[in-house]
Amino acid sequence: MAVRAVQSYTEGHWYTSSGGREAVASAVTGEIIAEIGSDGIDFGAMLRFARATGGPALRAMTFHERALMLKALAQAVMARKEELYELSYPSGATRSDSWIDIEGGAGTLFAYASKGRRELPNERLLIDGDTELLGRAGTFVGQHVYTSLQGVAVHINAFNFPIWGMLEKLGPTLLAGVPAVVKPAQSTGYIAEAAFRIMIESGVLPAGALQLVSGKTGDLFDHLTAQDVVAFTGSARTAMLLQNHPVIARESVRFTAERDSLNASILGPDATPDTPEFDLFVKEVAKEMTVKAGQKCTAIRRALVPANLINAAQEALSARLAKIKVGDPRDESVRMGALASRSQLLDVRSRITELAKVAPIVFGSPDDVPLTGEGLSGGAFMSPILLRTDTPWKATAIHEVEAFGPVSTLMPYDGIDDAIALANRGMGSLALSVVTHDPDVARDVILTGGAWHGRILFLDRDCAKESTGHGSPLPVLIHGGPGRAGGGEEMGGIRGVKHYMQRTALQGGPALLSKAVHQQLPGAPTAEGDRHPFRLTFGEIEPGYGIRTAARTVTLEDIEHFAHFTGDTFYAHMDEEAASKSPIFGGRVAHGYLILSFAAGLFVDPAPGPVLANYGLEGLRFVKPLKPGDSMKAVLTAKSKSLKTPEMGEVRWHVDVSNQDDELVATYDLLTMNAV
Numbered sequence: 001m002a003v004r005a006v007q008s009y010t011e012g013h014w015y016t017s018s019g020g021r022e023a024v025a026s027a028v029t030g031e032i033i034a035e036i037g038s039d040g041i042d043f044g045a046m047l048r049f050a051r052a053t054g055g056p057a058l059r060a061m062t063f064h065e066r067a068l069m070l071k072a073l074a075q076a077v078m079a080r081k082e083e084l085y086e087l088s089y090p091s092g093a094t095r096s097d098s099w100i101d102i103e104g105g106a107g108t109l110f111a112y113a114s115k116g117r118r119e120l121p122n123e124r125l126l127i128d129g130d131t132e133l134l135g136r137a138g139t140f141v142g143q144h145v146y147t148s149l150q151g152v153a154v155h156i157n158a159f160n161f162p163i164w165g166m167l168e169k170l171g172p173t174l175l176a177g178v179p180a181v182v183k184p185a186q187s188t189g190y191i192a193e194a195a196f197r198i199m200i201e202s203g204v205l206p207a208g209a210l211q212l213v214s215g216k217t218g219d220l221f222d223h224l225t226a227q228d229v230v231a232f233t234g235s236a237r238t239a240m241l242l243q244n245h246p247v248i249a250r251e252s253v254r255f256t257a258e259r260d261s262l263n264a265s266i267l268g269p270d271a272t273p274d275t276p277e278f279d280l281f282v283k284e285v286a287k288e289m290t291v292k293a294g295q296k297c298t299a300i301r302r303a304l305v306p307a308n309l310i311n312a313a314q315e316a317l318s319a320r321l322a323k324i325k326v327g328d329p330r331d332e333s334v335r336m337g338a339l340a341s342r343s344q345l346l347d348v349r350s351r352i353t354e355l356a357k358v359a360p361i362v363f364g365s366p367d368d369v370p371l372t373g374e375g376l377s378g379g380a381f382m383s384p385i386l387l388r389t390d391t392p393w394k395a396t397a398i399h400e401v402e403a404f405g406p407v408s409t410l411m412p413y414d415g416i417d418d419a420i421a422l423a424n425r426g427m428g429s430l431a432l433s434v435v436t437h438d439p440d441v442a443r444d445v446i447l448t449g450g451a452w453h454g455r456i457l458f459l460d461r462d463c464a465k466e467s468t469g470h471g472s473p474l475p476v477l478i479h480g481g482p483g484r485a486g487g488g489e490e491m492g493g494i495r496g497v498k499h500y501m502q503r504t505a506l507q508g509g510p511a512l513l514s515k516a517v518h519q520q521l522p523g524a525p526t527a528e529g530d531r532h533p534f535r536l537t538f539g540e541i542e543p544g545y546g547i548r549t550a551a552r553t554v555t556l557e558d559i560e561h562f563a564h565f566t567g568d569t570f571y572a573h574m575d576e577e578a579a580s581k582s583p584i585f586g587g588r589v590a591h592g593y594l595i596l597s598f599a600a601g602l603f604v605d606p607a608p609g610p611v612l613a614n615y616g617l618e619g620l621r622f623v624k625p626l627k628p629g630d631s632m633k634a635v636l637t638a639k640s641k642s643l644k645t646p647e648m649g650e651v652r653w654h655v656d657v658s659n660q661d662d663e664l665v666a667t668y669d670l671l672t673m674n675a676v
């Protein structure tokens, strides 16, 4: 096999380091397969290029345009996924390990592409929360907004998921409009480089949006500025080293870290060996130990069971682990491949030695494993290792030492409070799972454990079939955890995008601010014209344009007719005596839905036109009841709009319904889909 020279991508060009390259060996055979190095890169110039070229190009795009770009990147990766599967075998990954990396990575981009278009406006800024009235007369208001940071996101990634680890950070970053410099771990950098190359070759990225450092980061940190972000995944040691770089403190550079984590799984006190939960627990622990050879930041390192079940759990787990075939990851019968490198193997062995002093090995041997396949003697293989302690509060190391491989420690607990305290003893984790069918146990765990864990999976017979498992971070949920886990948060849907944006509180008059942020804010002047708002195409509608309707009286006959027609004969509308005793109504009142229906009757323009559909109301509040004989009128005002496809876009209208005394009766946003 030819030795691959892993390249960097700087200032729009591929770059091969002429010297100082480190050899990368196959984790399966031990032969040298790649060389990687970054000597000679001008890191300052790289960052300047991103800020001067990539940033402005990305910021000129709307969220929807960036989301479409992410979709195209994901499609490009999927179209060439077989190249990536092929390239991943030497890292020790089986095909199903690589599925998480490759298709899981592309899936994360797809998820961000879809969320970006569904949940973000087709805009370049993001409005955050409601407008705050800051003066009595309503001429001075406050509004929070998010805008893209104007620097570079520096992503430093771990070796275990070279593609997913890159893409889960890039999704939110690019959607936020921020260019990135990606630095993969060297041992699997050749895989990250191949996926990166596919994205560059797709041609959908503006120049400067993405750059790659294959090798060391040199003096890159010296060139960071206040608008940059560092997102790190890896060991606590490196995280601390980087976080303490003087430039990070001096420039207040945002720094998030995903570090090692001693994740726990608890077998609930209700889950005896005759329950489905017991089997689910055993399967989950065995799976987390062996998928990707246990090299998952979220893997279960500590398995907690009720004290009286520890022997049963050990037996069941050992039986399951005994079925795992270890060896050549290309062999379809093999369940577990190799660790990512020989140095990882040595590292994991030495951690096991440390752990075994307090928790003896009860399954497997760190130095010996029967292998399936040929020519594997130079590989980084290890058997799954189960350790056990019966005194978990004394065995300090099991809560402090992470063996980043197929290793887990079984331990007993005495009551659910003890179990939660032991789980929390990891001092901050990415993921906790509790296999229980008892909601009271779940509530205890949430209240007493929530603060120590970034994600909690409650696994039981009802959700097992669809469960994504203990160890899978998902793009829609946050990935990160407190304390030892690094204190960071990634993904979490649109939450993750905001890590790469600045929140600013705007203050000013509603008229000026509305025009500036392209959204009608409360108190801004409205406009009425000759044309009914529903006769305007999407492109013609301006926020603030609207209509004030005539008034109509709501009679008792209207209310009774509506009640019988809809079947809603609730006493407040139909029974004068009962309604008169109501502390809220003091007599019969119109249905809320009648008010909405009459409001539509007042403002709708019926003929076919650019309004294609009404597809919902948001923020509906009934503020004051309407009594028989009261009159009502509506004000409908365009609030904001967002193009959804080239043919149509969503218009958000604000509707206020008031009575004859101009008191607010109902208020809501109405969403219509309009032709462009």
Ligand code: NDP
Pocket (backbone or CB within 6 Å): 156, 157, 158, 159, 160, 183, 184, 185, 186, 187, 215, 216, 217, 233, 234, 235, 236, 237, 238, 239, 241, 242, 258, 259, 260, 261, 296, 297, 402, 404, 430, 485
């Ligand atoms: P490291 O901290 O050594 O490496 C992580 C990344 O940091 C790599 O890209 C590495 O690059 C880079 N790096 C190392 N030193 C520096 C430096 N001085 N300046 C800039 N970058 C640097 O972690 P490991 O490789 O040992 O990874 C294994 C550990 O990571 C595990 O113990 C595990 O706990 C943790 N991990 C955590 C995950 C999470 O999501 N929380 C996920 C995966 C792993 P290079 O390869 O060039 O050294």
